[in-house]
Amino acid sequence: MWVTWLAAVLSFWVVLAILQTFTGNGRCSQWLELSGFKLGLFHLQWETTRFNRIFYRLGHGFPTMLDTWFGAGLACSLCSMIWSVYLLSTALVHSIQILTASTSPPSTGQVLQLVVPGVNLPLEQLLFFLPALLLSAVIHEIGHAVAATRDGVGLNSCGIFLFVLYPGAFVNLYTTQLHHLSPMRQLRIYCAGVWHNMVLAIVALALLLLLPWLMLPGYQMGSGVVVTSVTKGSAMSGPLGLEVGDLVSKLSTCKIASNEDWTQCLTSSTQNVHGMCMSEELVRSLQTTATVYSRTGDIECCDNRSLSNLCFSYSHEEMTNQGNRYACLPVRKALEMSGEHPCHTNADCPALLGRSICLQATLVQPARLLILYRPPMKPVLFVGDPGHLYHTVSVSSYIPRFPLLPPGLPPFLETFLKYVVSLSGALGLLNAVPCFALDGQWILAALLECVQWPKLCPPFLFVMLTLGTGLLLANLVLGVVLLVH
Structure with missing residues (x-):
């Protein structure tokens, strides 16, 4: 990047030197001198x-x-x-x-x-x-x-x-x-x-x-963060990602009210891995048949060509000697039907329809499955390093009260x-x-x-x-x- 910047600066001065050489003592040079x-x-x-x-x-x-x-x-x-x-x-x-x-x-x-x-x-x-x-x-x-x-x-x-x-x-x-x-x-x-x-x-x-306080007439604070920019070509860009102006109120189970909350939630997501609770019957009805295999250190149980499914692991209390079990589930549908119950083990899950189990996404560190809630629109799902999300998505605590106000103005002034x-x-x-x-x-x-x-x-x-x-x-x-x- 710095090489491109250096070349641009040198090109600017070379162009000025060439213009000065060609204008010489002409009218343009005289006008510049008089100005x-x-x-x-x-x-x-x-x-x-x-x-x-x-x-x-x-x-x-x-x-x-x-x-x-x-x-x-x-x-x-x-x-x-x-x-x-x-x-x-x-x-x-x-x-x-x-x-x-x-x-x-x-x-x-x-x-x-x-x-x-x-x-x-x-x-x-x-x-x-x-x-x-x-x-x-x-x-x-x-x-x-x-x-x-x-x-x-x-x-x-x-x-x-x-x-x-x-x-x-x-x-x-x-x-x-x-x-x-x-x-x-x-x-x-x-x-x-x-x-x-x-x-x-x-x-x-x-x-x-x-x-x-100066921004108070046109902007409000405390109900989330508004997206001010998304790096082009990043995982969050495109029709399935975030857009400028989106209001993010929660990151998975972590509520967001300000820039500080956004940073804290992303940091917390790298340290704590939460699963989601779901009834065992619902898991059986949603999962697709696939072969369980190991790939670069992680466990995979979904077809590589699947963009909507993700492999989850869970433990069966009656079969502890057989280790974890795996299920390939449609991520968005599973999240919508699981409810908001973060868990680490089956004991953390409330009694739903029948037996409840704790599902954990099988991802290579430091990747995480994160859900960005942006009401009234559908949540955005992110699978990857939370640090990538921090560096490619810029947010602001200032939420415009009127549609014509640019969300990036307060961060620019700040x-x-x-x-x-x-x-x-x-x-x-x-x-x-x-x-x-x-x-x-x-x-x-x-x-x-x-x-x-x-x-x-x-x-x-x-x-x-x-x-x-x-x-x-x-x-x-x-x-x-x-x-x-």
Whole structure:
């Protein structure tokens, strides 16, 4: 899969390079230049001055409120710098322990992870990852732009870019005006990006927690899970499987009211094997004649060409010395007539019509016979590994109240908000690291000037930035090594 993804990315940049070569200095190239587009090696950029006036108005709209806002951002960013160094240090120690230990040490709960699409990030998650990353970068740069215009620093331009596959944003400030400001004002501008990322992460987290209430007018919860997607070509796809919009209320004998119940029921089905109770007379009337034989470790008593029959085993209490007996039964009909009585032995079965026996499907581990109830339609039968069901069927606790509402909207918003929380918080912490070329470099330099250490400032700043850069690079290198292993 990752090979296909890599080929698609390379093809995209090759096509852009070919178009640039053929257009040359023609009208198309001139139009792109006037529009602010620039194309380089694996780098596409759009730069504009259209938003300068908007940032100027934002920076001068509410001066007192903005001073308080960016003052709080300064305190938050300094705390984030300390926290980022701590996280990088603990992540580095944890990575070294993983590489040197024969067994994996317990997780510390705070792990820095290098994200590579197609390797440790599923390609279908790019639909959430890339927009969330771009949003986080744009909000970060908006923070710098508004803080700069508030303190009288002119904005030259702003824009967005795409580097290989990763999007980003930037603002160009008049550096001469910036350097003429007092160290404290400079510090507020440098800290504004980190501050805005933290605020965005907090807002996204609040929306994520409030999502069930925000979706309440159009969606209900608690009566099952709705199918949002089924992997094409899987066992659950097709006319006899599940469809998008199906409401699943029960998995065999396990009732389902939420996503957590769905996962728990599937996990429970792998650990516990339940049979079904049926009267012995009914078994005799339903079973078909077939030869019992062993195949790849399992017992089979049905014709291989049968798609509706399944082999069941049961014990006869009066013939315990003869082992299990077997019956080939039509699965759906047997399930409809057996009733909802899970069992492990004959003693678990209630007295039905005559003698009751416990039937167990003869399947190779980890295969199970599962029944997915989706009223008012007929239940769907699944024979196979429950893990396959978990990975090929996506469900949501949000059930649409109206037919026109898409069942996949709440899960989409939920996943997107989770990515915004993670990426915006990570971007804020990363930029707070005292490292060359990151916001942390300028934050630390302005901070040292604020505390008035003119003699110690240059050497101390260089040492701290070198240590911070080394710490970040060490985490990146070990992250790559861990991905390879």
